[in-house]
Structures are given as structure tokens and as C-alpha cells.
Amino acid sequence: MDYTTIFIFLSIFISFYTFITKSGHRKSPPPPGPYPLPIIGSIFKLGDKPHHSLAALSKTYGPLIQNLRNKKVHELLQYVTNCWESGKPVNVGQTAITTTLNILSNFIFSIDIAEYDSVSSQDFKNLVWGLMEVGGTPNLADFFPVLRPFDPQGLRKRAGYYAGKLMAIFDQHISARMEARTKVSVDDDGDGSSISKDLTDLLLDISQSEESSINMDDIKSLLFDFFLAGTDSTSSTLEWAMAELIHNPEKMSKARSELIETLGNENESVEESDISKLPYLQAVVKETLRLHPPVTFLVPHKATTDVEIQGYMVQKDSQVLCNLWVMGQDPNVWSNPQSFEPERFFETEIDYEGHDFELIPFGAGRRICPGLPLAHRLLHVMLGSLIYKFNWKVERGPSPQDMDMTDKFGFTFTLHKNLPLMAIPVKAVARNQLKVICVFDSDASGYED
Numbered sequence: 001m002d003y004t005t006i007f008i009f010l011s012i013f014i015s016f017y018t019f020i021t022k023s024g025h026r027k028s029p030p031p032p033g034p035y036p037l038p039i040i041g042s043i044f045k046l047g048d049k050p051h052h053s054l055a056a057l058s059k060t061y062g063p064l065i066q067n068l069r070n071k072k073v074h075e076l077l078q079y080v081t082n083c084w085e086s087g088k089p090v091n092v093g094q095t096a097i098t099t100t101l102n103i104l105s106n107f108i109f110s111i112d113i114a115e116y117d118s119v120s121s122q123d124f125k126n127l128v129w130g131l132m133e134v135g136g137t138p139n140l141a142d143f144f145p146v147l148r149p150f151d152p153q154g155l156r157k158r159a160g161y162y163a164g165k166l167m168a169i170f171d172q173h174i175s176a177r178m179e180a181r182t183k184v185s186v187d188d189d190g191d192g193s194s195i196s197k198d199l200t201d202l203l204l205d206i207s208q209s210e211e212s213s214i215n216m217d218d219i220k221s222l223l224f225d226f227f228l229a230g231t232d233s234t235s236s237t238l239e240w241a242m243a244e245l246i247h248n249p250e251k252m253s254k255a256r257s258e259l260i261e262t263l264g265n266e267n268e269s270v271e272e273s274d275i276s277k278l279p280y281l282q283a284v285v286k287e288t289l290r291l292h293p294p295v296t297f298l299v300p301h302k303a304t305t306d307v308e309i310q311g312y313m314v315q316k317d318s319q320v321l322c323n324l325w326v327m328g329q330d331p332n333v334w335s336n337p338q339s340f341e342p343e344r345f346f347e348t349e350i351d352y353e354g355h356d357f358e359l360i361p362f363g364a365g366r367r368i369c370p371g372l373p374l375a376h377r378l379l380h381v382m383l384g385s386l387i388y389k390f391n392w393k394v395e396r397g398p399s400p401q402d403m404d405m406t407d408k409f410g411f412t413f414t415l416h417k418n419l420p421l422m423a424i425p426v427k428a429v430a431r432n433q434l435k436v437i438c439v440f441d442s443d444a445s446g447y448e449d
């Protein structure tokens, strides 16, 4: 038994012991029956800190950047086309991270922060990834507070290092923007011309107004939240959705057929306004989030009062974690919980907007993920575009049905695939183009459809 295994066993034992003796104690055996969904409902009624400003910002500003999102999805498709042309496999998770990062960085700073395939632009990605990894590693000092000052695994030090670097990048961009704003106001010749505003401008406007309650540190923390919470969660969901579809070719073909029937086979693009017309694609996203909830335990919540839930006493100030992974696998709630069956969502109204406690990958209540509307759009448009425009096969090794579908659990904040999905795209050819290929190109073996 190595040190990691001993550590994990020790952590599980101590957290279980702490739960029974301190956080809550069992008064009577829990009642039989389905997984106690009311527990989740009660937790969210315990009164979380509101995050209204961010949610409002995301809701009102979100639709305004639709063109930006379309442009970035177009660049994603261009990159995948290049891979197809050069016969190169696509690292689906990494590619999705680049797209998501650039959507966020353009929304926030009006610049691209990552590049497909460029090693030199990996710095920012590595910092975000490093922080996620540190955040997801069980910390011995959480179980033995006496160890806290010693930081035995060096986690606090590493977190400080990554966070410091990210904050320095934000500082740089914000300072450059403040300087540019001063110049614009000095050069302002009153011709009415103005630079287009991004989130940094919006936040600086707010912070510089007289009645402002936010300062520079608040702005940096907000941007930090956005990048950290938005990137890995979205890209890992996309990677899992693609992996499940490649692993289940009949589901892939259903999803593609729906796209072709809805959009035609004439090289259209998948728009955000198409999402409501694509129920199977929506079901695929829901099923992916049920089986592979990226934020497996949500973020820690705290009970603000003593509360008794199904025979358990949860004491005030207890830290509460919700195990979404277990909820998604509960046979009392889901039939055949381990198989990927998007069709199950045609028989139920269950959605992930926080009203149905069976499926809460974005949380629920006042602390629900404020990026939900953005993530919803991105996931459907990116996934829809990738499977509408390309056929996919796995790089090498066993058949799709036998490919590795295990989770890499425990050492990052989000739930990742154990082996990254490396998939080979084959461009799907629109009918009008196919005619041309048949006439002029006798060796069209690379083309499908």
C-alpha cells in the first residue's frame, strides 16, 4: 500500500468520524427508500451568500456577446478542419479549453489568451489547471488543523504561486486598460467615437462611479472566479459528451440525424437560436451532466442553523458537500444508471436549472452557478457544431465500445476523463460539395456521408 492510498483511507476515515461525531450525529436509522433528495432541498434553504451582481451581469451581458461566441466556435471548427486535413487527432478536452478560455478572455479583456497548438500560449492554461489541481487535492491540514501552519503538502504554497501569477496577469491587463481609457478621454475630440466596451470597461466604469462599492481587488477576484469556474467545467463536459457519443455510435448517429433534419445538409452552422429545436442534443448534454457532473461535490456550503434531515442532525456551521456523482448513479432515481441513455429525458421534465434536485450539476438556490446561461449555450453550440460538421473516430486501439471511459477522480477540482480523448475528425461533406467531389475526385475515400 503506497502513501497516497494510506492517505486516502485515512482521510475518508477521519472525515467519516468527524461527520458522525461533530458535524452531525444520527438520531435514528435513515428511512428506506430513494436517495434523500429533500436533503439537497433543505441545504439550499439554509441561506447562502447571494451572488446577485455576477448572476445579473452574466444574464444581461451574456446575449450581447453572441457574435463573439459564434466567431470563436468558427475558429474551433477551422482548427478541427486543419487537423482533419493534416490527419492529426484532436485532443478534445484541450481544444475545448482553448475555445472556452478565448471566449472568456475576449468577453473580459477583448483579447485571445490561448492558441490552439501553441506551446508558448499554454502558460495561462497551465496556471488555471494548476489551481484546479491544487484545489481538488485532499489537504491533510483540513483534517488535522494543527498541521495548518506547516502546510505539509505544500498546497497553500502552490496555490499562492498560481494565484499570484494569475493576479499579476489581471493586474497587467487592467493597468493597460486604465491607461488606454485615460488616453481616450484626453484625446476625446468630441466626435462621438468610442471604443467598444468589454467586461473590464464595465467593471471599471462601475468602480469609478461615485456611489461605487467595488474596488480593484473585487474586480480581480471576480475575473479570477470567472476564469477558474468557467473553463475546466465547460471543457470537461464537452470532452465527456464527445467521448460518450463516440463510445455509443448509435446515439451519435441519432444526434447527427437530428441536426441534419433540423438544419439541412447544406453546410449550415449551429446557432444558439437552434438549441430549442434540438431536443436530442439537449438530452445528450443533460445525460452527460448526470453521469459526469464536472463539479462533483458542488462547492462547500455551510449550514446556517441546526437542521434535522431524515433522521440526521446537521449542526449549525457544518460544512456540507453534495455528492452529485452518487446522486446521478442512484438506481432509485435513474433506471440503468450506468448506461448513457439520453432518451430517458424524453420521459421526464427534469432539467438542470436548479428546480429538480435529481439533477443539479450547476447547484441550486441563491448560489447556483451564475455562468449557467453561458455554459448552456456554449455546450450545445460547440457539441452540436463538432458532430454536425465532422464524423469522429477514436485514434487507435480498441473499438469505440471498448474505449477507456473511466474517471480520473480526486486530484482535480473537476471530474476528468482518466485518459484524454484523442479523436480523429473526418469532415462531413455537404450534399452540394459531395456532387463536386464525385465528379472531379475519383479518390474520395477520405470523405464520409
Ligand code: HEM
Pocket (backbone or CB within 6 Å): 050, 051, 054, 104, 225, 226, 227, 229, 230, 231, 233, 234, 237, 294, 295, 298, 299, 361, 362, 363, 364, 367, 368, 369, 370, 371, 372, 374, 375
Ligand atoms: C458545464 C459548465 C459548468 C458547470 C457544470 C458549473 C457548475 C458550477 C457549480 C456546481 C457551482 C457551485 C454552485 C454551488 O455553490 O452550489 C458553480 C459556481 C460558479 N460558476 Fe459555474 N459551472 C459551469 C460553467 C461556468 C461558466 C461558463 C462560468 C462563467 C464564466 C461559471 C462561473 C461560476 C462562478 C463565478 C461560480 C461561483 C459562484 C459563487 O461563488 O456563488 N461557471 N458552477
